[in-house]
Amino acid sequence: MGQGVHVQELPGMGKRYDIELGRSDQRISVVVRSGGVRDLYVFDDRSSEPAAVIELSDEEARKVGAVLSSTYFEG
């Protein structure tokens, strides 16, 4: 599953994941901070500015991740 995901260490901060999407003008980047917080960046055109930036707690990120992975089950 490594294809299409570029991982970069951010020393002292965490890891950055750039996920390539089918459309070249769209990209999702996630910064996983050492403390668990994730910053979700959504780019939807060729601009270098993200269209949306959302800070997710560990729990929130896992919820969104489960829904996207189709592993979310109603509790």
Add this chain to the structure above:
Amino acid sequence: MGQGVHVQELPGMGKRYDIELGRSDQRISVVVRSGGVRDLYVFDDRSSEPAAVIELSDEEARKVGAVLSSTYFEG
């Protein structure tokens, strides 16, 4: 894990998941279409218009989901 996620059936289309975030002006909605495609909607203010809308294939959605869930391992 059901707390904070509202699930709605979209007859003939799929399921819609609204994920509440800590900040009331931010929300993530995911429409999981019957065929597997996911539409990711990111709302980052009180506007009813999403700041970003991204269409993800099943594979792309699983990649993003794995990164967010911290279950992504470099292949």
